[in-house]
Amino acid sequence: MKVLNKKTDYAVRALLSLASSPGRYLSAKVIAAEQEIPYQFLRRLLQELIHHGLVVSREGASGGFMLKRDPDGVAVRELIEIFQGPVQVSECLFRKQLCKNRARCVLRHQILRIERVVQNEFEKITIGSLLRDLEAAGKVPQQECIE
Amino acid sequence: MKVLNKKTDYAVRALLSLASSPGRYLSAKVIAAEQEIPYQFLRRLLQELIHHGLVVSREGASGGFMLKRDPDGVAVRELIEIFQGPVQVSECLFRKQLCKNRARCVLRHQILRIERVVQNEFEKITIGSLLRDLEAAGKVPQQECIE
DNA sequence: TTTAAATGATACCAATTAAGTATCAGTTAG
């Protein structure tokens, strides 16, 4: 069970780049290099972020992208919703109807609880909080992999 | 973000069928009808459950499948692991190496925590517990959809 | 005013995974 896909992963990292250069426009090229994200893939992704009101852009030479909102207001949960759809357990064919299939329904009941737990956890992680973690970690150069 | 895929979903329901007929062999045909699961798909799935020691079978006429273990000992988490692989966040290219990409690593750190939370929740839900929920719910016939 | 460096918007492609189907061989109760 994979939780985050590449798009969400890349989006988090791109937003971390933007958040660490507040008030400046970073080009897709620069972000791609900084975070090792495939250029064209990143550009599409940034467009989606614009459409969802998370970043703004400036066209033309020396243009680029800038974080629109407060980094602490951008939760990973929102990014998951944008790039992977709403956190749901398994689509239920009987929504809004009578339960033909009570067994599945019972499972759903349990699982809606877990959905809320997961959403809650991802709500707590924001670009702002990650950036702070990053800065704290930065004090120890060349750190080992945590796992 | 979809948590459970069809296979896991079907497996849970098939096991609920088996658990509610303890000591008897149910044929794939019967289970498929009872739970509205595609017959051949179900059969493959049952084989996997046999290989993982959750179910035993009897061949030949009036053969079928029977739950091998205590329903309370079969957690949904185990089913997720069987049919969707271990709960993981996003495969990390830098495992067991030095962190070239500290940003992603910081996210991983947070997310490994969430993994544990999720696993814990799914560990608590077992075929046995679901069956009891089901029986409790059964007292109210034709109940409405919970969501 | 020309040009190079950007974004905006799409269309396309390849690989992988998920979901479902089909077939044939072997087993067993009746």
Place this chain on the structure above:
DNA sequence: CTAACTGATACTTAATTGGTATCATTTAAA
């Protein structure tokens, strides 16, 4: 003997994921 099963495996189809390419438009700066 035979009908009803499981065991094993191969196949097909659809959807998703990850990535690439292209062309038009905008803009700062030489």
